[in-house]
Amino acid sequence: MKTQRVADIVVGCGIALFGILIIYASTLITSGTPHKLPPQTFPMVVGILLLLCGSGLALKSWTIRGVDFAIPWPDGEGVRTLFVVIASIACYIILLNRLGLPIASFLYITFSIWYLKRSKWLLAIVISLITAAISYFLFIRLLALSFPAGPFLE
Amino acid sequence: MGFSFDYLFQGFSIALTWQNLFWAAVGCFIGTLVGVLPGIGPVSGIAILLPLTAVLPPTSAIIMMASIYYGAMYGGSTTAIVVNIPGEASSVPTAIEGYELAKQGRAGPALAIAAIASFVAGTLSVIALTFFAPTLAQFAVVFGPPEYFALMFMGLSLVISLSGRALLKGIISMALGLTAGLIGQDPLTGAERLTFGSVTLTVGVDFIAIIVGLFAISEVMINVEQRLTSISKMEVKSWMPTWTDIKQCTGAMLRSSTVGFLLGLLPGCAPSVTSFVAYDVEKRFSKHPELFSHGAMDGLAATEASNNATSTAGFVPLFSFGLPTAPSMAVLLGGLMMYGLQPGPMLFVTNPDFVWAVIASMYIGNVMLLVLNLPLIGLWVRIVRIPFYILGPLIVFCALVGTYSVRFQTFDIWIMLLFGVIGYFMRKLGFPIAPMVLASVLAQMLETSLGQSLLISWGSPWIFFTRPISAVFMALAFLSIGRGVWAQIKAKAPEVVTDDAEY
Numbered sequence: 001m002k003t004q005r006v007a008d009i010v011v012g013c014g015i016a017l018f019g020i021l022i023i024y025a026s027t028l029i030t031s032g033t034p035h036k037l038p039p040q041t042f043p044m045v046v047g048i049l050l051l052l053c054g055s056g057l058a059l060k061s062w063t064i065r066g067v068d069f070a071i072p073w074p075d076g077e078g079v080r081t082l083f084v085v086i087a088s089i090a091c092y093i094i095l096l097n098r099l100g101l102p103i104a105s106f107l108y109i110t111f112s113i114w115y116l117k118r119s120k121w122l123l124a125i126v127i128s129l130i131t132a133a134i135s136y137f138l139f140i141r142l143l144a145l146s147f148p149a150g151p152f153l154e
Numbered sequence: 155m156g157f158s159f160d161y162l163f164q165g166f167s168i169a170l171t172w173q174n175l176f177w178a179a180v181g182c183f184i185g186t187l188v189g190v191l192p193g194i195g196p197v198s199g200i201a202i203l204l205p206l207t208a209v210l211p212p213t214s215a216i217i218m219m220a221s222i223y224y225g226a227m228y229g230g231s232t233t234a235i236v237v238n239i240p241g242e243a244s245s246v247p248t249a250i251e252g253y254e255l256a257k258q259g260r261a262g263p264a265l266a267i268a269a270i271a272s273f274v275a276g277t278l279s280v281i282a283l284t285f286f287a288p289t290l291a292q293f294a295v296v297f298g299p300p301e302y303f304a305l306m307f308m309g310l311s312l313v314i315s316l317s318g319r320a321l322l323k324g325i326i327s328m329a330l331g332l333t334a335g336l337i338g339q340d341p342l343t344g345a346e347r348l349t350f351g352s353v354t355l356t357v358g359v360d361f362i363a364i365i366v367g368l369f370a371i372s373e374v375m376i377n378v379e380q381r382l383t384s385i386s387k388m389e390v391k392s393w394m395p396t397w398t399d400i401k402q403c404t405g406a407m408l409r410s411s412t413v414g415f416l417l418g419l420l421p422g423c424a425p426s427v428t429s430f431v432a433y434d435v436e437k438r439f440s441k442h443p444e445l446f447s448h449g450a451m452d453g454l455a456a457t458e459a460s461n462n463a464t465s466t467a468g469f470v471p472l473f474s475f476g477l478p479t480a481p482s483m484a485v486l487l488g489g490l491m492m493y494g495l496q497p498g499p500m501l502f503v504t505n506p507d508f509v510w511a512v513i514a515s516m517y518i519g520n521v522m523l524l525v526l527n528l529p530l531i532g533l534w535v536r537i538v539r540i541p542f543y544i545l546g547p548l549i550v551f552c553a554l555v556g557t558y559s560v561r562f563q564t565f566d567i568w569i570m571l572l573f574g575v576i577g578y579f580m581r582k583l584g585f586p587i588a589p590m591v592l593a594s595v596l597a598q599m600l601e602t603s604l605g606q607s608l609l610i611s612w613g614s615p616w617i618f619f620t621r622p623i624s625a626v627f628m629a630l631a632f633l634s635i636g637r638g639v640w641a642q643i644k645a646k647a648p649e650v651v652t653d654d655a656e657y
Binding site: 004007008011015019022025026029030031035036037038039040042043046049050053054056057060071072073074078081082085086089090092093096097101105108109112113116117120123127131135139145146147 | 348375
């Protein structure tokens, strides 16, 4: 998927398949009480729309030749950085319920700043500590929002 | 309910309470901060901060959100002028003229003129909003479910203009947004839909998680990939503009406020379009057109004035019809719905205190922005230098806290992350994001009003074409769709999102 045309063909086909999945899923919806607009109608319409537009995109891109653009995908290091960023957010979400908002935020921000700028580990710790303190005192203590405080701060 | 000074004064009495003044000031400050920070646009900023306002009463929360919005619109000019980074497409002419002025050592006066132009345009537009919105709403109180459905259908047809040349991609984006909005229980019968047996999905996908993911998380991913760092070393010593500057810009501010406001009333006419139109108009009116692109203060004033006027004009269709005309308005619509408020003609009848307080707060907010921003120009310039390796993780923190605080469900933050990744690929592959946001916000309302209409008509879809108001909206929607399809057929070009389409 290096060029726009190829990407559009691939994504168009993927969207069309997704549309078929939605159409299939809408046939599984049980109606319950009778209604002028049964619950499966709207998902069915949306599924058909996805199928038509997905196929249309793939077909249109396939027929148009000549004008094309390269998609600015990241290089190897960029892909690695992106993967680490997404994985670290996923870990942050997992740790949120286990360690609580303040500690999970501290760990996430420390790691992220350190990862994006290796030389600034002390700054990373200071900023993370401030954020963790704010998240505890502002969101959990002062505003009494139902954030997990974690085993050490409950 | 038409315009009445009593309502406006009542609105001022609510907006001038110390709590609302405080939240308006906080909103202006945070909004400007969000606009100033490179890498966060107004839409992302509002999306991140929207759930955080959930702890406030609805009026205070929306006053704060509106302040954040116009604060962010102003703040974007700082990065454009000082570091030549237009945060959004509408700031491109600001960057062209402002950065040239900055190179000539006139960054301070350029920033001050931007603030004054924003204030003038903002105030004139709020005056127009005060008279326009209730008049339109009065016309719209006769709305029933068929009219609402037709209106929302027309709203969805806005994907044509929000998609630029990428029509098929725009419709796909809209259909994906609708799909996300349909997950959970059917609003009319309670039947489970598209849950694939998952109990978690029964509660549905919260559109705030979708919005935050699409804008904030994907923005972080794009910036990380581009290894964005802070790049400004510029010092601003004096910000006071000369009388010549002010005289030169007065006409530009007034003309562009009018252009920006009138164009901003049209669906799909985003600030990114109107700022270029106003810039071009001003070039024709200017006594020194040769200075344009080389540091024309009136060109800068025109862009900033039209930018702010268009932003305020967007509140007219939002309040009167519940119709978001731009992505930022779609996010604000989500905010209103989060508080159980239904924007549209009945808003002026059912919640007059709220709507007039918000309008009154805009007058106050504009003054606050000017008072806050002129002395703080030096501070904003220093903030531009915050490196992204600090900013990025803090944006993720705010996004996570904001999304989680809506329903306190971990599932929502997974959805946020998922839509962050989807948003990243959509940007890379040239899919417009705005239609997805619009559709995910409107999905349930659209289906409910369709169901209610069909109940009234005993299942006949002709109800949408036999009632005059809904017939007009349906005709406009089909015209819009037809125009877009015809343009696509004629173009025979690859699906590319153009500059005039936001995202």
